[in-house]
Amino acid sequence: MYSKRLIIACDAYLKVCALLGASALLLDSRTVKFYTTPYSRRTAKFNTVLLIFQIVFGAIRLLKFGNLSNKTDYELFTFNISYVVLLIMCVPLICLLILTTSCKELVDCFNQALNYIFRVRETWVSLSDKEIALSYPTGTFLDWLFGFVAVMVASYSFLGGVAIYLMDILPFQWMSMIPMQFKSRILFCMHLGFYGYMLIKCMVSVGIGLTIAASYVAFLIPFHSEFNLNRKSRKYITYDSFRSTAILPTEYRCLELIHHRVMSHFSLAFVPFQALVLQFSLFCNWMLLSHWESLGILRYLMIMAEVFLVLFWAAVLQTCGKFYAQSIKNRTSWRVLGEDRYFRKWRKSVTPLYFGHQGYYVIKRLSILKFWKAIIRGTFRTMVTMSNV
Numbered sequence: 001m002y003s004k005r006l007i008i009a010c011d012a013y014l015k016v017c018a019l020l021g022a023s024a025l026l027l028d029s030r031t032v033k034f035y036t037t038p039y040s041r042r043t044a045k046f047n048t049v050l051l052i053f054q055i056v057f058g059a060i061r062l063l064k065f066g067n068l069s070n071k072t073d074y075e076l077f078t079f080n081i082s083y084v085v086l087l088i089m090c091v092p093l094i095c096l097l098i099l100t101t102s103c104k105e106l107v108d109c110f111n112q113a114l115n116y117i118f119r120v121r122e123t124w125v126s127l128s129d130k131e132i133a134l135s136y137p138t139g140t141f142l143d144w145l146f147g148f149v150a151v152m153v154a155s156y157s158f159l160g161g162v163a164i165y166l167m168d169i170l171p172f173q174w175m176s177m178i179p180m181q182f183k184s185r186i187l188f189c190m191h192l193g194f195y196g197y198m199l200i201k202c203m204v205s206v207g208i209g210l211t212i213a214a215s216y217v218a219f220l221i222p223f224h225s226e227f228n229l230n231r232k233s234r235k236y237i238t239y240d241s242f243r244s245t246a247i248l249p250t251e252y253r254c255l256e257l258i259h260h261r262v263m264s265h266f267s268l269a270f271v272p273f274q275a276l277v278l279q280f281s282l283f284c285n286w287m288l289l290s291h292w293e294s295l296g297i298l299r300y301l302m303i304m305a306e307v308f309l310v311l312f313w314a315a316v317l318q319t320c321g322k323f324y325a326q327s328i329k330n331r332t333s334w335r336v337l338g339e340d341r342y343f344r345k346w347r348k349s350v351t352p353l354y355f356g357h358q359g360y361y362v363i364k365r366l367s368i369l370k371f372w373k374a375i376i377r378g379t380f381r382t383m384v385t386m387s388n389v
Helices: 004-020 038-063 073-100 103-124 129-135 138-166 185-227 248-290 298-337 341-349 367-387
Strands: 026-028 033-035
Touching (some): 004 138, 004 185, 038 073, 073 248, 248 298
C-alpha cells in the first residue's frame, strides 16, 4: 500500500517538523509506528497558543482600522494584505489543533489504522506492489504528492521569508505598535526572526496535515471499492473469499470502525475550513469588484489565490461526495450474495460511510453544488449590503 521510500521520507519529515514545533507526531520507519515525545508535545502546544494569540491580536488591530472608504490606496493595500494573511493563518491553526489537542488518542488511532492496512495487505492481497500500483495508482500518486508538498513548503517558506524582509510593517504585526523613535535594528531582527519562524511553522504544519489526509484517502478509496460486488471491470486485488458472507461483514465492520475513529479527529475541520474558504472568496470578490483600480498588482494575486483555494476545496467536496455515493452502491451490491437471514439483517443495519461530522455536516454529491451556490449568493448579498452602507 505504502512504499518504503514514502515511509522513510515521512520519518525524516516528521522529525524536522517536531524540532520546529509544528507537530507532536513522530514516525518510526523501522516499526512503522507513530509516537510522541514530551518535547514534541510541549513545543507543538506552545506554538498553537502562540498562533492563536497572533490571530487574535491581528483581528483586534484590523477592527480598529476604521472605515475603508476614507483610506488611501496604500492603507487599503496594507489592510487587504493583513486580512488575507490572517485568513490564511487559520489553516495551519486548524492543522495544529488537530495534531496537538489529543496526541495520545491520535497516535493510537493512526497506529490502529496502519495495523489494519498492513493486515489487509498480508492476509487478503496476493499481488505484488507493482501489480497493485497498476490496478490502483494511488500509491504512486502519493509518492509524487509527498515530493510536491515538500517542494512547495520549502519554496513558500523561502519566498515568504523574502517577502517579510522586503515589505513594510503590516498592521497585524506587533512591530506596528512600537513608536518610530523606539524602533531599532535589534527589534527589526527580532521581528524578522519571529515572523520567519511563524511562516515556516505554519507551512510545515499544513504540509503535515495534507500528507496525512492524503495517505489515508489513498488507502481508503481503493480498498473501499473492493466491497462493491457489481464493479464493471470485475477486477479485484483481494481474494474472492474476501467478498463472501462469512468474511465481508467482519472486514467491513473493521473498516467502518477505523473510518469513524479517524473521522472523530478530522471531521471537525471540515466546517471551519469550508467557512474559511467561503469567507476568503467573498472578501476577494468584494474587493475585486469594488476596488479594482486601487488594488494594483494585488488584484492578480487575489485572483490566483482565490481560484486555487476554491478549486482545491471543490475537488475535496467532489471526491468525498463520490465516496458517499460509492458507499451506497456497495450496500446495494450485497444483495447478490443471497438472502441468508443473518446477512440480510446485517446488510440492513449498515449505514453508508461518509466524510464529515455525524449529525452535523455530511459531504454528499450535492455538497459541491451548495458550495458554488453559497459563493454566488454570498457575493451578490455582500455587494448589495456594502452598497447600502
